[in-house]
Amino acid sequence: MINKVVANANEAVADITDGKTLMLGGFGLCGIPENCIAALVEKGVKELTCISNNAGVDDFGIGLMLKQRQVKKMISSYVGENAEFERQLLSGELEVELIPQGTLATRCLAAGYGMPAIFTPAGVGTEVADGKETRNFNGKDYLMEYAFDADFAIVKAWKGDTAGNLIFRSTSRNFNPVMAMAGKITIAEVEELVEVGQLDPDHIHTPGVYVHRIFQGAAYEKRIEQRTVRKLDDMKI
Amino acid sequence: MLDKNGIAKRIAKEIKDGYYVNLGIGIPTLVANYIPNGVNVVLQSENGLLGMGPFPFEGEEDPDLINAGKQTITTLPGSSIFDSAMSFGMIRAQKIDLTILGAMEVSENGDIANWKIPGKMVKGMGGAMDLVASAKNIIVAMQHVNKAGESKLLPACTLPLTGVNCIKKVVTELGVFDILPEGGFKLLERAPGVTVEEIRNATAGKLYADNDVPEMIVD
Numbered sequence: 001m002i003n004k005v006v007a008n009a010n011e012a013v014a015d016i017t018d019g020k021t022l023m024l025g026g027f028g029l030c031g032i033p034e035n036c037i038a039a040l041v042e043k044g045v046k047e048l049t050c051i052s053n054n055a056g057v058d059d060f061g062i063g064l065m066l067k068q069r070q071v072k073k074m075i076s077s078y079v080g081e082n083a084e085f086e087r088q089l090l091s092g093e094l095e096v097e098l099i100p101q102g103t104l105a106t107r108c109l110a111a112g113y114g115m116p117a118i119f120t121p122a123g124v125g126t127e128v129a130d131g132k133e134t135r136n137f138n139g140k141d142y143l144m145e146y147a148f149d150a151d152f153a154i155v156k157a158w159k160g161d162t163a164g165n166l167i168f169r170s171t172s173r174n175f176n177p178v179m180a181m182a183g184k185i186t187i188a189e190v191e192e193l194v195e196v197g198q199l200d201p202d203h204i205h206t207p208g209v210y211v212h213r214i215f216q217g218a219a220y221e222k223r224i225e226q227r228t229v230r231k232l233d234d235m236k237i
Numbered sequence: 238m239l240d241k242n243g244i245a246k247r248i249a250k251e252i253k254d255g256y257y258v259n260l261g262i263g264i265p266t267l268v269a270n271y272i273p274n275g276v277n278v279v280l281q282s283e284n285g286l287l288g289m290g291p292f293p294f295e296g297e298e299d300p301d302l303i304n305a306g307k308q309t310i311t312t313l314p315g316s317s318i319f320d321s322a323m324s325f326g327m328i329r330a331q332k333i334d335l336t337i338l339g340a341m342e343v344s345e346n347g348d349i350a351n352w353k354i355p356g357k358m359v360k361g362m363g364g365a366m367d368l369v370a371s372a373k374n375i376i377v378a379m380q381h382v383n384k385a386g387e388s389k390l391l392p393a394c395t396l397p398l399t400g401v402n403c404i405k406k407v408v409t410e411l412g413v414f415d416i417l418p419e420g421g422f423k424l425l426e427r428a429p430g431v432t433v434e435e436i437r438n439a440t441a442g443k444l445y446a447d448n449d450v451p452e453m454i455v456d
Binding site: 027028077080100102106120125170205223229 | 282284285293294298300303305308312318320321353356360361364365366399400
């Protein structure tokens with residue numbers, strides 16, 4: 001079996017240089033590649049284009065890279081939790097492209113499935129449609145959206161094996177599997193790295209063919225963004 | 238006049254047994270508290286969960302298990318987890334029966350604006366554009382007027398649009414409205430203690446109201 005293991009986050013991101021386009025998995029702070037982000041902050045690489053659903057918070061996640069002014073452009077669907085992001089955006093220091101969340105996910109999927117473009121109704125009749133080709137299928141308008149073209153995809157999984165097979169846990173799955181499929185080079189950090197044969201082939205979410213480098217993260221803070229708890233009989237559902 | 242919980246309670250009556258429902262952030266989230274007994278629904282959270290359960294008890298929060306509002310939640314027996322592409326696949330393919338979301342403005346032809354105030358607020362559309370472009374049935378939960386007392390039910394939206402010609406029903410603190418296929422807000426029910434005249438004065442868009450519009454029954 002092909003061995004994809006690298007020693008640590010620093011080695012995994014060693015060839016990420018200024019100006020590259022990165023995909024970063026996660027939804028909010030859930031399922032983000034914390035160790036790679038820390039290594040990128042330490043490395044100080046700049047002028048990055050980051051494709052990620054969110055932009056972290058001021059002091060965690062991609063917010064750490066924004067604070068160091070490492071990001072030239074963000075491509076995201078929702079950036080509401082980050083004051084530094086908003087400041088850089090309104091002052092013109094940071095370029096941002098906001099796109100519908102389903103479009104973001106499906107443009108990753110298209111890249112991973114080898115399809116150049118998708119058609120989606122999201123954004124028809126809005127400023128998202130500006131300059132895009134529209135096609136009508138069965139009486140409904142759709143926008144043509146291109147597959148992403150990212151130099152690196154950086155994802156976080158729960159478990160992975162040395163061959164790069166990945167299993168995600170709970171809603172920390174989110175964008176990680178589709179981004180894992182979409183990078184020219186895909187880096188996976190995992191909470192637990194195991195030998196081949198330890199994971200049931202039927203349980204693999206991302207086959208190792210999509211993953212080029214894998215390592216076990218040194219530590220995970222797994223910060224909670226909105227800690228909500230139940231008082232007795234607060235919510236029934 | 239209804240408060241936020243009253244709006245949520247009224248919208249909950251629109252949910253039918255067997256529905257898969259996506260609830261947006263804000264008032265729509267409160268709807269989950271008022272789903273009638275005996276009505277079985279599955280709540281979708283677009284970050285990748287069907288079968289969203291209540292908030293966890295203190296000490297049982299799981300950082301890997303959140304909803305689309307980034308709140309810690311729980312799963313339920315029968316829940317399923319999937320990636321973001323599949324999540325929006327089921328939305329686009331109309332497997333979700335009802336979408337309930339908030340709005341800054343709605344127009345009389347069913348346009349909605351809820352993601353951006355140019356020069357002031359830049360948060361992004363999240364999944365709202367996907368939801369409104371594909372959902373079979375969309376109900377908007379919103380305040381009828383803004384803080385300055387200006388109507389948010391308009392002839393045409395002034396803010397950047399989230400979707401066009403897609404909203405069918407609006408519930409505000411003043412009443413319940415259908416948006417007619419030919420355009421215009423049709424008043425279906427008045428909130429308790431609110432007159433048709435008050436609603437007319439608070440609605441900038443075209444309003445159709447019979448003289449005997451019933452008062453909503455809220456229990």
